[in-house]
Amino acid sequence: MEKVIDMKDENDAINPQRRAFLGVAAGVTAAVTVAPGVLLHTVDAAPRAEPVTSDVRWGLLIDTAKCVDGCSACVDACHHENGLNLQTMPAEQAVKKWETQKPAWVRKVKLQDNQTGRMTTLPLMCQHCDDPPCVDVCPTGASFKRADGIVMVDRHLCIGCRYCMMACPYKARSFIHSDVHGQLTSVPRGKGCVESCNLCVQRRDFGQESTACVDACAAEGHHAIVFGDLKDPDSTICKLLNEMPSRQLREDLVLNTGVRYSGV
Amino acid sequence: MKRIVYREWRIPPTQFWSTLGILAAMVGMATLAFGYMEHTGHWVSGMNNSVVWGTPHVFAVFLIIAASGALNIASISTVFHKPMYKPLGRLSGLLAAAMLMGGLLVLVMDLGRPERLIVAMTNYNFSSIFAWNIFLYTGFLIIVIAYLWTMADRQGAAFNRPVGLIAFLWRLALTTGTGSIFGFLVARQAYDAAILAPFFVVISFAYGLAVFMLVLMYAFDEDNRPIGEKIMRRLKNLLGLFVAGGLYFTLIYHLTNLYGAKNDGFELWLLTNGGMHTFMFWVGSVLIGGLLPLGIIYHPELSKERNWIMTACGLVIIGGLATMSVVIIGSQAYPIQMFPGQTILESGFFDGVNGAAAPYHPTIPELLLGLGGVAVSLIITVVGVRVLQFLPESLADDVVALDEELLREEAFAKPA
Ligand code: SF4
Ligand code: SF4
Numbered sequence: 283m284e285k286v287i288d289m290k291d292e293n294d295a296i297n298p299q300r301r302a303f304l305g306v307a308a309g310v311t312a313a314v315t316v317a318p319g320v321l322l323h324t325v326d327a328a329p330r331a332e333p334v335t336s337d338v339r340w341g342l343l344i345d346t347a348k349c350v351d352g353c354s355a356c357v358d359a360c361h362h363e364n365g366l367n368l369q370t371m372p373a374e375q376a377v378k379k380w381e382t383q384k385p386a387w388v389r390k391v392k393l394q395d396n397q398t399g400r401m402t403t404l405p406l407m408c409q410h411c412d413d414p415p416c417v418d419v420c421p422t423g424a425s426f427k428r429a430d431g432i433v434m435v436d437r438h439l440c441i442g443c444r445y446c447m448m449a450c451p452y453k454a455r456s457f458i459h460s461d462v463h464g465q466l467t468s469v470p471r472g473k474g475c476v477e478s479c480n481l482c483v484q485r486r487d488f489g490q491e492s493t494a495c496v497d498a499c500a501a502e503g504h505h506a507i508v509f510g511d512l513k514d515p516d517s518t519i520c521k522l523l524n525e526m527p528s529r530q531l532r533e534d535l536v537l538n539t540g541v542r543y544s545g546v
Numbered sequence: 547m548k549r550i551v552y553r554e555w556r557i558p559p560t561q562f563w564s565t566l567g568i569l570a571a572m573v574g575m576a577t578l579a580f581g582y583m584e585h586t587g588h589w590v591s592g593m594n595n596s597v598v599w600g601t602p603h604v605f606a607v608f609l610i611i612a613a614s615g616a617l618n619i620a621s622i623s624t625v626f627h628k629p630m631y632k633p634l635g636r637l638s639g640l641l642a643a644a645m646l647m648g649g650l651l652v653l654v655m656d657l658g659r660p661e662r663l664i665v666a667m668t669n670y671n672f673s674s675i676f677a678w679n680i681f682l683y684t685g686f687l688i689i690v691i692a693y694l695w696t697m698a699d700r701q702g703a704a705f706n707r708p709v710g711l712i713a714f715l716w717r718l719a720l721t722t723g724t725g726s727i728f729g730f731l732v733a734r735q736a737y738d739a740a741i742l743a744p745f746f747v748v749i750s751f752a753y754g755l756a757v758f759m760l761v762l763m764y765a766f767d768e769d770n771r772p773i774g775e776k777i778m779r780r781l782k783n784l785l786g787l788f789v790a791g792g793l794y795f796t797l798i799y800h801l802t803n804l805y806g807a808k809n810d811g812f813e814l815w816l817l818t819n820g821g822m823h824t825f826m827f828w829v830g831s832v833l834i835g836g837l838l839p840l841g842i843i844y845h846p847e848l849s850k851e852r853n854w855i856m857t858a859c860g861l862v863i864i865g866g867l868a869t870m871s872v873v874i875i876g877s878q879a880y881p882i883q884m885f886p887g888q889t890i891l892e893s894g895f896f897d898g899v900n901g902a903a904a905p906y907h908p909t910i911p912e913l914l915l916g917l918g919g920v921a922v923s924l925i926i927t928v929v930g931v932r933v934l935q936f937l938p939e940s941l942a943d944d945v946v947a948l949d950e951e952l953l954r955e956e957a958f959a960k961p962a
Contacts, residue, residue, distance in 0.1 A: 357894065372589055382594035382896055382905060389894030393885055401891070406884075415733065421676035422669040441666050442658015444598040445676055451733030453882055453897065456595050457658060460587035473587050474658030531884055535732060546885070 339412075339431035340481050341512040341540035342496075343519050343528060344404055348506035351392060351403045356507065359498030360388045360407075363482060365466040372460050385456030387479040388495060393546070402546050405495065405507065407479035408433060408454035409531060410540030416446035416455065425476075431512070431540050434480040442474040451532050454478045481509070512540065550633045550945065552698075552935035555928075557768050565928055569921045576918020579911035580655045588658065591912050596896050596904030597878045602656040604870040605916030608753065609649030609923060610683075610724055611746055612866070614717040615754020617642035617690065620697070621717070624710030629947035630777060633938040634762070639694045640930045641758055641923075642717075643687055648923030650683060655915055675726050682720045689713045698935070721750045728873065735812040736877030739802060745795040749869065752788035756862035759785065761927060763856055765937060774943035782855055786843040789862060793836040796869075811901075812880050816872070820903060823876035826868045835865010879903040 361367040364387060371380045388407040394400070414433045416425045424439035425446045435446075435455075447455045455478040462471045468484040471477060482493040492509045499507045510519030528544040530537070555562075583591055593600040619638035623631035654660055670677045693713045696702035702709075725746030728737045759781055766773050800817065803809040816827060839858040848854040881890075881898020890897050896904055931937050938945075 354894075372586070375589055379594070380589070382596060383589050385595070386895050389897075390892070391890060391894070391897055392892035393888040394891050395888050397887065402888075406895075406897075415731075417671075418673045419676060419730065420671055421674045421680070422666050423671035423674075424669075439662075439665055439669055440659065441662045443676065444658070445674075445727075447595070447598040448878070449731050449733060451882060452884055453596070453895065457588065457593075457598060459589040459594075474584075476658070532733075532886075546888075 334429045334486075336429040336431075337513065339512040339540060340486065341410065341431065341510065341519060341542065342407075342481070342493075343508045343510075343522055344541065344543050345506050345508075345522075345526070346402045346404045346543060346545035348504050349403050349405065350502075350504055350506075351401070353502060353504065354390055355498040355502045355504075356405045356495035357386075357388055357390060359494040360479070363494035364469045365464070365471065368462075368464040368466075369460075370463055375460075383457075383459040385458060385477060387454075387456065387477070404543060404546065406452065406454075406531075407495075407541065408450075409452050409537070410479075410481065412538035412540065414537065415449040415451065419445045419449040421445065428483075430486070432481050432483055432486065433478075434483060435476055435478065437470055437472055437475050437477075440475040442476065444476060446476055450478075451535055451537070551939040552633075552636065552937060553939050554933060554935060555765060555769055555931040555937055561768070562928070562932060566925065569925045569928065572914075572921035573918050573925065575914045576655075576921065579914035579918070583656075583911050583915070584660065590909065592907045592909045593912075594896075594904070594906070597875060597906040599874055599878065600906060601871075601875075601908040601912035602652050602915045602919075603874050604867060605919050606649045606652040606656070607724065607874060608867055608870045609645045609652070609919055611721055611750035612753035612757050613642045613645035613649060614686070614721045614724075615750035615752065616645060616758050617693075617713060617717050618751055618754055619758055620693065621710060621714040624707055625714045630780065633941060633946060634758075634777075635697050636694060636936045637762060637765075637931070638758060639690050639697065640936050641761060641927055642754075643690045643694075644923040644926035644930070645757070646683060646686060646690075647926060648919040648921075651922055652916055652919035655918075675723060675730055679720075679723050679727065682716070682723045686716055686720050689716050718747060721747045728877075733882055734877055735809045735880060735883060736803075736816075736873070738809060739799060741795065741799050741802060745792075745799055748788065748791040748795050749866065752785065752792050752862055753866045755781070755785050755788055756859040756866070760856060760859040760863070763852060763859075765931060766941070767852075769937075771937070772940050772942040774941055774946060776943050777941050777946050778852075778855070782843055782849060782858075785858070785862070786840060789836060789839055789843070792869075793832070793840075796831065796836070811883070812877075815880055815901075815903070816876055820876060820880070823872060823879060823903070826876065827872045830868020831865055831872055833865075834861050835869055839865070875906055879906055 358367075366385055366387065369384060371377070371384070388405050390403060391406050392401065392403045395402075410431055410433050412431065414425070414427055417427055417433065420426075421443060422439045422441055424436045424441070425433070426436060427433045442457065444457055447453075447457060455476050457476050458471060458473050461473050465471045482490075485493065493507075496507045496509045499505060508519050508522060510517040512519060512523075514520060523542060526544050528542045529546070530539040530542060531546070591600060616638055619631055620635035620642075622628050623635050654663060657663070666680065670680075672678070689709065689712055692705075693709050696704075696706040696709045722743045725743040728734075729740070729742045731737045763773065765771075800813060803813045816823060818824060820827070839861045842848050842854050842858040842861075845854075880903055881901065884897065889901070890899050893899050898904070
């Protein structure tokens with residue numbers, strides 16, 4: 283399977299079709315030019331030949347009891363998967379300031395309960411809200427939710443207004459503050475746009491099983507994150523959700539998040 | 547009562563051109579700042595992933611709501627039948643259009659991808675209040691221009707009242723819309739308040755009037771045109787009323803936040819412990835923008851002096867910028883409460899470790915960009931009054947029409 287999204291100049295590749303393409307992940311069997319500068323080649327039609335459907339809803343379950351303090355395997359894996367590790371600090375920038383400006387799609391957070399003093403550590407990323415505030419506020423519709431529940435940014439529509447960052451209750455989004463040096467073909471990025479966790483959407487479109495963070499956590503032997511289809515009663519994630527108590531962060535906002543936590 | 551005559555602003559050419567020159571230089575600096583920030587990326591600004599809207603937005607939102615407030619003068623005369631304000635209507639409309647342009651320009655110049663503006667114009671997400679605002683703003687400009695026409699043209703005069711009414715309602719929608727940009731953000735503790743929209747409407751009255759009075763007094767002074775005591779007293783009292791109204795809403799807003807247990811963490815932080823933001827609130831917003839101007843406006847002696855009134859207007863504007871910085875920056879600096887009842891001990895993304903506020907240090911380019919917006923508004927105004935007939939020849943007491951209230955005041959004044 284080979285997909286090449288060839289964008290010579292992503293600045294002028296503004297077109298709604300591409301968004302539609304991302305939205306339904308419609309495969310095409312021949313090389314098609316959908317707009318000047320955007321060329322889609324598809325060698326093998328499946329599984330991207332099928333449009334994204336709402337028969338599935340992708341989600342994560344995070345068992346904080348298994349998440350280990352000091353481990354950052356998921357964060358590192360995410361950075362590699364999405365090319366965030368290729369980002370370098372601008373030469374003249376102060377390290378401390380850059381820390382507040384560099385993108386992070388997932389981060390580790392350590393909490394202590396004010397009453398009991400109990401400590402919890404967990405990974406925090408976009409919660410893939412069913413009712414996403416970031417999508418509601420986006421003026422251009424660049425921030426969108428796919429039929430399968432993944433919330434992401436169409437980088438050709440995003441004008442970089444950062445309204446979605448103001449609206450997200452989980453501070454899940456990052457603004458790209460500097461030039462992007464080197465990026466992965468499967469994860470286009472660009473200065474001046476907003477980005478966030480997209481549940482490794484490139485893997486979804488190739489029918490792969492899990493996400494980079496899930497794999498990395500498992501490789502460390504922790505198995506704290508489970509990825510799966512929230513609509514399939516036979517999926518591991520659904521079975522686990524049935525077995526153990528879990529909750530959404532900021533349940534009071536009734537966003538019906540696709541990422542659930544147990545033990546917080 | 548004499549007929550009102552409007553004349554172009556007849557200051558000496560050297561003065562006109564040097565004023566324009568200074569303003570153009572400010573715009574030039576802002577353009578450089580814009581180019582710099584866009585070329586290198588926003589890392590050169592003080593904004594970061596926690597405080598995503600900074601100094602440019604403080605200026606932009608100030609200009610936009612001041613624009614809708616400035617139009618208020620024209621509305622008072624047309625909608626509420628106060629003939630006294632009629633000669634001020636044209637300038638009021640011009641200032642409204644000018645400040646809106648300046649404010650919007652700053653917003654656009656701060657986008658991560660300003661070159662994609664065309665995308666914003668062609669792809670609308672109708673659930674976004676931002677997208678609605680694009681209509682509200684362009685509509686506002688068109689209506690203001692139509693309104694100016696009804697004021698200036700004999701043929702248009704018949705439409706003056708209906709257009710004035712539309713303009714009035716539209717400007718209320720506009721300010722509410724601008725306030726709602728923040729009101730819809732449920733995630734942010736500071737914005738979780740229904741009172742934000744009326745608060746924005748009241749402060750827009752105050753800021754718009756302060757700018758209007760400052761421009762009016764300066765323009766008249768330079769051109770040796772008279773402003774009568776009566777109209778001065780009326781404008782000044784109106785400003786006092788709006789400033790007091792703004793203070794009142796500030797009080798209600800913070801009291802309700804304190805009372806609602808949900809947001810008291812934010813309140814305590816802002817009122818006592820927020821460093822720069824606490825300073826901005828108490829010194830900038832409350833003292834400079836509220837108490838001091840009120841003190842001047844209601845002072846028996848100072849309030850009679852034009853220079854002091856101009857000072858009061860200036861203070862309201864400075865205080866307004868401080869208020870905007872509290873509303874926009876302060877509320878972002880305060881960490882989002884993602885885990886109520888828990889303290890964050892460590893985080894890889896500045897999630898408010900031990901309740902710490904997010905850092906934000908404004909930078910020169912951001913400031914220049916914001917000031918550039920102010921300069922654009924002033925250029926439009928200066929050129930407007932210079933080449934077109936926006937300013938009445940005189941606002942002396944015997945020229946302006948008296949409205950009922952003044953007549954009543956007169957009646958009371960006589961026996962004394
Ligand atoms: S967590 Fe934030 S970015 Fe993700 S869907 Fe919800 S609002 Fe949008
Ligand atoms: S920054 Fe981009 S994705 Fe976010 S609201 Fe603005 S246009 Fe939409």
